[in-house]
Amino acid sequence: MGAENAVTQPLGIITNIQRFSLHDGPGVRSTVFFKGCPLRCLWCHNPETYTFQPALSQDALRCTACGGCVAACPQGALKLTEYGLQYNVSLCIRCFACAGECPTGALSVLGREVTAGDVLGEVLPDKGMYERTGGGVTLSGGEAAAQPKFALALIDALHQHGIRAALDTCGYAESETFLRLCREADLILFDLKHIDNAAHKRLTGKDMTLIKRNFFLLSREQIPVQVRVPVIPGLNDDDQTLSGIAELITKNPKVDSIVLLGYHPLGGAKAAGLDEERPALSVTPPSKKRLADLARTMAARTGLSCTFR
Ligand code: SF4
Ligand code: SF4
Structure with missing residues (x-):
């Protein structure tokens, strides 16, 4: 580790570092998946990141x-x-x-315990690629803001080496800590999953009060945000919900773009092999046409660029 050890104090727990990631911010990126999340979204793509402890994973086919x-x-x-x-x-x-x-x-x-220096050692070899493509490293999960000391140390370590850091967040974190982290990150990818408190609690385990507060604190602090909306057929893709999300977005002038994320059943397959149970979800992924229609409507309602994937 050598020189990197100067920035290694807080330990974090992660599940994976994914290289050549194209969907977690601009350019080509490395995505660091933090382990542990305060939410329990029924459609989560990464249920292996639910808990903050190492967990046993089973692959029955092997x-x-x-x-x-x-x-x-x-x-x-x-x-x-x-x-x-x-x-x-x-x-x-x-x-x-x-x-x-x-x-x-x-x-x-x-799940493995790492320091910022450990992560830096894994992502640094791709620095040239980040520079050529306008990419960097994205802190994702799980919820990076749930491990704020480690997340801050990692962002600091990345910046010391000229690498830009994005924070992909559900927005559910103690506000002061959350803002501190967002001020340091170069880009915030903020998930909005619903608009109704009761529905949000039913689908994710928490209501929206803290998430909305943090969303508008970013506006007050003049921190630019890209909003990401998971589109889960039958759960949050009705017109009333999406128009409510659009209205919320228009109240935050620092939102610069929107991405709709179509539901993918990958998380269900992963959840089958994990040691934390979650209810099965029977949802058909939205078609490309449906996502394109919703993106057009969202763009028209907000006046912002809205893409989908
Ligand atoms: S099942 Fe649990 S207790 Fe048994 S060996 Fe594996 S980790 Fe240890
Ligand atoms: S999971 Fe247990 S029984 Fe199956 S291959 Fe591994 S050691 Fe053998």
Whole structure:
């Protein structure tokens, strides 16, 4: 680590650093997925980032039923049955002896503790690519604002090396801390998922009060924002909800663009292998035409550029 260790004090927990990312801000980027989130969006793409602790992940297709994990488990939390490996979360003490014994990668540990210097060491080799494409590093998750000391240290470390940092946030964080982080980041990608408090709570686990407050604090602080709206058919894509989101956006003059994010069922497949349960979601992804229509309407209502993916 050497020189990087000068910026390494706070530890953070992440699940992954994705290189060559094209969708988390401008240019080509590296996206750092922070582990841990205060929300529980039913459609989450990254449910492996729900909790703040390392977690056991199961990939049933890789399991050869060798029984190594069952023998290694001190808690009797694993059992081989005719339906495959059964995992009893309530008995698990997260020692991860099982993953260490698994020869096929069917069991693995999600989440690793890192310092800003560790992350810097992984993203720095791509600095030239960020510069050529106008990209950088995006702090995503999970929720980066839920690990503010680590997030600030990471942004500082990136800036010391001339790399721009974007913050992808759900906006649910203590306001003073949130603003401090947003002032340091070069770009804020702010998710707006609904407009109605009760519906927001039902779909994400929290209501919108704090999120709205933080959204307008960004306006007061003159911090530019790109709004991202997940489009989840049947849950938030009705005209009343989307026109409400559009109205909210028009009240914040610092919003410079909008991106609609069409629902993708990837998160459901991931959730099946995790040690935190969540309700199954039966939603058909929106068609490109539907997203294009909604983007046109959103642009007309707000007067802003609205794209989709
Ligand atoms: S992580 Fe849980 S399931 Fe795996 S060996 Fe430890 S107690 Fe058993
Ligand atoms: S050690 Fe791996 S491959 Fe063997 S039974 Fe356990 S999960 Fe399956």
